[in-house]
Amino acid sequence: MSKQLFYIEPFMRGNQHAPFNAAMLQVLQCVYPEAAVTLWCSPDHLLALKEQSPLSAQVTHKPLNVPALSAANKIRWIYKHAAECWVLTKLLIQAHRDAVDLVYFAFLSPPAQWLLSCYRVFFFKKCNIIVQLHGLELLKSSAQNKAVDRLYAWLLRNAFRRKRSGLYYIVLERRAQSYLQEKRLIPPAHLLYIPHPYLFPPPLARQKSANVVTFVHLGVARLSKGSQHFFELAKQFKEEIEQRKLIFRVVGHLLPEMAPYVNSYVVYPKKGEMLPLAEYQEALASADYALFCYGTDSYELTGSGALMDAIAAHKPILGLRNPSFSEIFAIVAQPPGVLFDTLEEMEQYIRSIIHLKTPSQTDREVAFKMLQEHFGVANVAEELRIQLKRVLC
Numbered sequence: 001m002s003k004q005l006f007y008i009e010p011f012m013r014g015n016q017h018a019p020f021n022a023a024m025l026q027v028l029q030c031v032y033p034e035a036a037v038t039l040w041c042s043p044d045h046l047l048a049l050k051e052q053s054p055l056s057a058q059v060t061h062k063p064l065n066v067p068a069l070s071a072a073n074k075i076r077w078i079y080k081h082a083a084e085c086w087v088l089t090k091l092l093i094q095a096h097r098d099a100v101d102l103v104y105f106a107f108l109s110p111p112a113q114w115l116l117s118c119y120r121v122f123f124f125k126k127c128n129i130i131v132q133l134h135g136l137e138l139l140k141s142s143a144q145n146k147a148v149d150r151l152y153a154w155l156l157r158n159a160f161r162r163k164r165s166g167l168y169y170i171v172l173e174r175r176a177q178s179y180l181q182e183k184r185l186i187p188p189a190h191l192l193y194i195p196h197p198y199l200f201p202p203p204l205a206r207q208k209s210a211n212v213v214t215f216v217h218l219g220v221a222r223l224s225k226g227s228q229h230f231f232e233l234a235k236q237f238k239e240e241i242e243q244r245k246l247i248f249r250v251v252g253h254l255l256p257e258m259a260p261y262v263n264s265y266v267v268y269p270k271k272g273e274m275l276p277l278a279e280y281q282e283a284l285a286s287a288d289y290a291l292f293c294y295g296t297d298s299y300e301l302t303g304s305g306a307l308m309d310a311i312a313a314h315k316p317i318l319g320l321r322n323p324s325f326s327e328i329f330a331i332v333a334q335p336p337g338v339l340f341d342t343l344e345e346m347e348q349y350i351r352s353i354i355h356l357k358t359p360s361q362t363d364r365e366v367a368f369k370m371l372q373e374h375f376g377v378a379n380v381a382e383e384l385r386i387q388l389k390r391v392l393c
Contacts, residue, residue, distance in 0.1 A: 017134075017305075028381075031384055311336065318346060
């Protein structure tokens with residue numbers, strides 16, 4: 001009898017985490033090629049997954065009601081968490097009744113993580129459960145952080161320290177794995193690491209604009225990503241931008257917190273919502289460089305989907321040096337871009353590009369090919385297969 005798997009996305013909807021979920025779904029199918037997979041997600045998220053890649057015939061979709069996010073509406077946030085916890089409860093009961101072999105949660109918010117840990121003390125002990133961890137930067141919350149972030153951090157720590165027989169966690173960063181073990185939050189036997197899986201389509205052909213160099217900021221522009229520095233850098237090149245020698249563009253959308261930093265030297269979508277996939281890919285294809293201003297402690301415990309997009313599109317990466325980027329650059333002998341210690345160094349490098357009048361012709365194709373193999377579904381599936389064989393026997 002073939003195995004039964006539940007792949008559950010109870011929180012994200014639409015394009016949110018779609019590249020990751022599309023790839024991870026294929027990873028699990030590679031690990032369990034004969035398994036019947038039930039995909040639980042919102043209908044609009046299903047459409048986004050199909051945009052990334054067609055679903056296998058072995059995947060059956062079951063719709064979930066996933067409320068939309070609304071950062072400014074506290075009641076809406078409470079409702080969203082309540083809906084997520086209800087889905088968690090309902091599907092655990094169904095998995096228990098159907099004797100499902102493995103339940104994979106693609107994302108759980110801190111309240112849902114805490115609820116799951118409580119359930120495992122008393123119920124659902126025979127079901128193997130894997131939780132994909134995202135947003136672990138919350139664990140570093142201090143007294144200076146918002147009260148809600150401190151609450152989320154407490155919920156996560158409390159959840160991780162409970163009994164966890166048959167409950168396993170996956171992280172996408174080595175530093176996250178080390179942090180959780182050093183803090184004695186999750187023991188090694190229950191913590192798995194895999195590279196960030198990604199589906200790598202052939203890069204789109206680029207329509208080159210003569211004598212214009214385009215730098216892009218990928219994904220959501222927010223303070224935690226240092227996105228304000230992207231606007232500050234653009235301002236340093238206002239003359240070149242006005243002369244149409246340079247373009248600074250946000251390929252994504254801006255959070256309201258970015259309003260004080262916005263200026264006319266950056267091209268950005270006026271709508272506060274995610275770009276359609278085709279529009280996002282087209283804008284990325286037109287870029288010369290992907291620019292990242294993450295701080296030294298940004299994304300230390302969380303993978304960057306925007307960085308994966310740059311690798312997929314073969315866009316040279318210009319970024320501030322931090323542990324996350326240094327780790328990825330160390331995977332390959334020839335770097336896929338340049339890392340800088342300061343914004344001033346980055347600015348000077350950009351000026352050198354302008355002086356050359358054309359983007360750098362340094363051949364980075366070997367680096368991108370190696371990185372795509374490392375983060376590709378086949379390699380990630382093999383990594384996960386080995387670890388699951390060890391913990392699930």
